[in-house]
Amino acid sequence: MKLWPFSGSSEGRMKDVYSWREKCKEKKDSCATTNSCCVKPDPRFYYGRFGLTLVFVICVYFLLVVKHEISRSLRNQLLGGGRRKYTDCASADVDPSELYTIVVSTYNRDDPLIKNLDHWLSCPNVYQVQVVWHDPKRKPPKMLREMEKEFSCSNSVTPKLYVREQREDKLTNRFTIPAGGFVTPAVFNIDDDAVVDCHMMTVAFEQWKRMGVGSLVGFEPRLINWTMSTVGQGYTWYESCIDEVCSYNTLWPTKGAFLHRDYYSAFWNDEYRSARHLVDHYFTGEDILMTFVHFHSYYTKMTQAPPILSVQAT
Numbered sequence: 001m002k003l004w005p006f007s008g009s010s011e012g013r014m015k016d017v018y019s020w021r022e023k024c025k026e027k028k029d030s031c032a033t034t035n036s037c038c039v040k041p042d043p044r045f046y047y048g049r050f051g052l053t054l055v056f057v058i059c060v061y062f063l064l065v066v067k068h069e070i071s072r073s074l075r076n077q078l079l080g081g082g083r084r085k086y087t088d089c090a091s092a093d094v095d096p097s098e099l100y101t102i103v104v105s106t107y108n109r110d111d112p113l114i115k116n117l118d119h120w121l122s123c124p125n126v127y128q129v130q131v132v133w134h135d136p137k138r139k140p141p142k143m144l145r146e147m148e149k150e151f152s153c154s155n156s157v158t159p160k161l162y163v164r165e166q167r168e169d170k171l172t173n174r175f176t177i178p179a180g181g182f183v184t185p186a187v188f189n190i191d192d193d194a195v196v197d198c199h200m201m202t203v204a205f206e207q208w209k210r211m212g213v214g215s216l217v218g219f220e221p222r223l224i225n226w227t228m229s230t231v232g233q234g235y236t237w238y239e240s241c242i243d244e245v246c247s248y249n250t251l252w253p254t255k256g257a258f259l260h261r262d263y264y265s266a267f268w269n270d271e272y273r274s275a276r277h278l279v280d281h282y283f284t285g286e287d288i289l290m291t292f293v294h295f296h297s298y299y300t301k302m303t304q305a306p307p308i309l310s311v312q313a314t
Helices: 010-026 028-034 044-078 110-120 142-150 171-175 198-211 261-266 270-282 286-302
Strands: 100-106 126-133 161-165 186-191 216-218 221-224 257-260 308-310
Touching: 100 110, 110 126, 110 142, 142 161, 171 270, 171 286, 186 198, 186 261, 198 216, 198 257, 198 308, 257 261, 261 286, 270 286
Parallel strands: 100 126, 100 186, 126 161, 216 308
Antiparallel strands: 186 257, 216 257
């Protein structure tokens, strides 16, 4: 008696199984005596197909795990080793005035962006880190999206990390206001390749609160003086702070500075439309424009120059 009377191929085997069933129906009586047509197929036929499927599923799962671990390893190498201890998401009962929002402007610099985000997310008093993605022709990298998912908060409707894609590549986009506005009064703006020590961030934030919401507190002082030998520029930074003696009259908000969220709204007032057009046309000067908006808005309301403070990073 043949225990495996079927064809070699899988398709042929299935056809033989169906044929065997039909024959058994037609020859029920004869099958009972001869046992020649109703012999059951070898169980190895079914077990073999199930085994192949199981092996395939295990292999796919293994490949996904390996891919995840490789991605995680590369990220850790990029971040210079082990993971930091991240601060928790802010709960609903926390006073927003005791926290601040970090806005990171980025364009085509993924490596320093990812590395510095890891730093910003570890600083205390940070309500949220917002990434202004300026490149409309390129989607944010998968690693950035994974970080965004990782820092979604179960105890808060606001994620710790939020990527804001822009429809156009314009320098003025770095001062755009997110949907719903900024939750915290204090907004810290900085480039993707710059970083400030967390302790110094806390010092600057406390100084900003102490000086009042109209103040500008940051780390990059500038001395604007048209009589200086700064042809075509009108300002200097080399002479702004020398040997811990600072002589400055403004700060660049884009190089790391705290400003009240109201100045982000004022930036988009109609009276500055032509200035914004010049910035976007020549692709420069957005820092100078925000400095002017800050001074003009404060002076119009208070009839005096706004308080500014340069904190020297250590």
